[in-house]
Amino acid sequence: xxxxxxxxxxxxxxxxxxxxxxxxxxxxxxxxEGQVIVKxxxxxxxxxxxxxxxxxxxxxxxxxxxxxxxxxxxGMVRMVSSNCPEKICIKQGWIKNxxxxxxxxxxxxxxxxxxxxxxxxxxxxx
Amino acid sequence: xxxxxxxxxxxxxxxVATALGFIEMMLPYPMPIPGIKLGLANIVTLxxxxxxxxKEGLAVSLLRVFFVSFLAGTFLSVSFMLSLSGAILSTxxxxxxxxxxxxxxxxxxSIIGALAHNIGQVLMVILLIKTKYVxxxxxxxxxxxxxxxxxxxxxxxYLLSYLNNTK
Numbered sequence: 001x002x003x004x005x006x007x008x009x010x011x012x013x014x015x016x017x018x019x020x021x022x023x024x025x026x027x028x029x030x031x032x033e034g035q036v037i038v039k040x041x042x043x044x045x046x047x048x049x050x051x052x053x054x055x056x057x058x059x060x061x062x063x064x065x066x067x068x069x070x071x072x073x074x075g076m077v078r079m080v081s082s083n084c085p086e087k088i089c090i091k092q093g094w095i096k097n098x099x100x101x102x103x104x105x106x107x108x109x110x111x112x113x114x115x116x117x118x119x120x121x122x123x124x125x126x
Numbered sequence: 127x128x129x130x131x132x133x134x135x136x137x138x139x140x141x142v143a144t145a146l147g148f149i150e151m152m153l154p155y156p157m158p159i160p161g162i163k164l165g166l167a168n169i170v171t172l173x174x175x176x177x178x179x180x181k182e183g184l185a186v187s188l189l190r191v192f193f194v195s196f197l198a199g200t201f202l203s204v205s206f207m208l209s210l211s212g213a214i215l216s217t218x219x220x221x222x223x224x225x226x227x228x229x230x231x232x233x234x235x236s237i238i239g240a241l242a243h244n245i246g247q248v249l250m251v252i253l254l255i256k257t258k259y260v261x262x263x264x265x266x267x268x269x270x271x272x273x274x275x276x277x278x279x280x281x282x283x284y285l286l287s288y289l290n291n292t293k
Contacts, residue, residue: 001231001233005231005233012268019264020266023265039257105208106204110255110260
């Protein structure tokens with residue numbers, strides 16, 4: 001391992017770490033304003049205000065391969081059911097902070113929490 | 127080196143890379159971080175770049191991606207596209223750094239390859255599902271790419287000393 005290798009390691013670590021910290025900081029700024037946004041095949045299909053609600057809320061989303069079920073509880077979101085082969089989205093578990101996301105690549109579904117609601121439409125009709 | 131000999135060596139390397147890639151698909155991962163990988167097949171790509179060059183490196187890593195996807199039944203699926211983009215980008219970047227930036231050893235090049243692989247995958251996800259949100263995930267992937275790049279780099283360094291002796 002040369003000097004340059006070690007420098008590379010340290011630089012990448014520091015840059016990634018600060019990038020991660022900045023992302024967390026930026027999104028945690030207005031935590032109470034969290035919105036759950038669900039995108040399927042590139043389009044926003046559902047968005048819900050994230051609240052500390054004990055009641056379990058379940059959303060059914062039509063993905064590219066099939067139906068997905070998303071659960072919202074106590075201000076957290078997770079994927080409960082999906083028919084994708086690897087189930088990575090389900091294994092990921094709960095997300096709760098703005099900036100976090102669950103992606104189901106085979107279904108082309110993204111669930112993410114955002115605090116910026118400017119680009120959202122007023123309503124979705126289908 | 128004789129043409130036939132080179133052909134035989136490259137074919138063997140493709141086989142080894144395919145086996146490693148397939149084994150890696152079966153490895154369980156303790157952390158719920160989608161997209162992390164040990165990158166065992168990258169060892170072979172790294173060796174080819176050092177022993178032969180870019181053309182052979184690209185050929186071997188592309189063939190490996192195809193063969194692994196045939197074996198696993200994921201040909202043309204999303205995970206295939208992710209492997210493909212990661213493999214092409216990491217091979218190109220590793221070669222460029224090896225050739226034009228002389229300060230790195232094979233371990234540094236391996237780390238660069240791991241990072242390029244991650245970046246290629248994230249770019250592909252952004253292209254496929256048209257969400258720029260995944261880019262916030264990149265720092266975590268890059269940090270996990272450091273230890274895995276180190277491990278594969280050390281293995282490649284160890285193997286290379288033997289392969290250079292036999293040549």
